[in-house]
Amino acid sequence: MPEITYISPDGTTTTLDARVGDSVMETAVKNGVTGIVAECGGACACATCHVYVDGAFMDAVGEAGDLEDDMLDGTASERTPHSRLSCQIKMRDDLNGLTVRIAPKQV
């Protein structure tokens, strides 16, 4: 199982094993990592699952799709080149070790 490390706005880090195919959002929310709100449950309709992807994984994670790109324009925290909606990143074995910082404000 690939691991994901979440860095919360207060600096706490949590590392979880993800099911391959589950999203970075699902893995966090189901296990109670706070800070990712994910109101729409992964439909790319709420922009409340905003994370900043660690530089080392930017290439592996790839770019946001068109809809996600549009939704990212409306995030509550500042959008940076590292911004992604975590519901749109599906876990794969080669993403093992993925580290994301959770955006401080989601709603």
Next chain:
Amino acid sequence: MSHESILIVGAGQAGMQIAVTLREDGYEGELTIVGEEPHGPYQRPPLSKAYLAGDADVESLELRSPSFYVERGIVVITDEKVEEISFEGPSADDRGVAVTSTGRELHFTGLALAPGSTPRRLPLPGADFGGVLYLRDLADADELKSRWSTAQNVVVVGGGFIGLEVAAGARKAGKTVTVLEAADRLIARAVSTETSEFFRQAHERRGTSVRLAAQLSQFVGDGDQVTGVQLADGEVIPADIVLVGIGVIARGELAEKLGLEVINGAIVVDEFARTSDHRVVASGDAVLLPHPLGGGTQVRLESVQNAVDQSRIAAASLLGKSERYRAVPWFWSDQADLKLQIAGLSTGYDQTVVRGNPDDEKFSVLYFREGRLIAIDTVNDAPDYMAVRRALGDGQTIDPATAADTSVKLKSLVIDA
């Protein structure tokens, strides 16, 4: 009073959120959620979308993992229905007891009702034929799926969100699809004529036959299985599956037993999610609530957003805090490659402005009341949707005279009210 044991009836989106918020807000007493389905809280939206298409499994629908509840001391009882419920007296310190279908007694000092809603049934001759289906829970979705691969003809009765999502999925899977709608337009309760007309054309472009003002006389069948739907003029539309989606009825049964104010099944709450008996809070699909964007009328909101945000308010009220419900309502519906997103409440609108060209399958409809922006529908246009959601949340507006100008971003047209 401060509570020692809180009972939440209904293990759905709202019930789960009340429990989670109670713990986040520091409540340390006993906490039990009881639900009559065999599953812990799960997401319903994918039932008519990814789950039906085979792109999501049961585990991926879970709202939280089983260990999440254990770690937070939240007891989730499944497969048991609360049948009786009462308080021992009228005062704030009086305790209550609920009795479930297995005879189990659950004692509580604080109570939250989150029973959701149930599909409105269509009482036509032949309603009991196998293959006449409704879609509210996983059991319904599994029944639909079990017939899905062999079904060629799908008839959807009711052109609302769920019906149109299923219709879109069925077309995508190559089935012959007919939507029968009694009203003269689709999704008539929720959107403007412009949006309705767009969806009629878009579904027809994808090969679905949409019949408006359709009058049904009966379901026809062979043995105990449905084979078609007969219209008032005698025409029979063949069907291997009939999916009925004609709205829902709020489940106010328990609230009635408690003597709470209930209108048409819906539990009446105030802006703090308190029922007419202030010891009891209620949230989610089952409530009728006042909303600052509702133009003074009480509204029922059947959405994930409402289940989540209003449940947070309910949890706060149980802990003796008074937080007012004012979150901007929003909603989405995925129909094939069309993403409809709605923000705000269009109740009582007196003007609409269409932004963009519906023929491009990317446009918005903005709703105004007395010149002030109150809501938006967007199709495949997330930036417009986000702009309005933010504007409404910040109490801002857009001038209807400028709103149609697509040469500028909608975001830049937002002004202080």
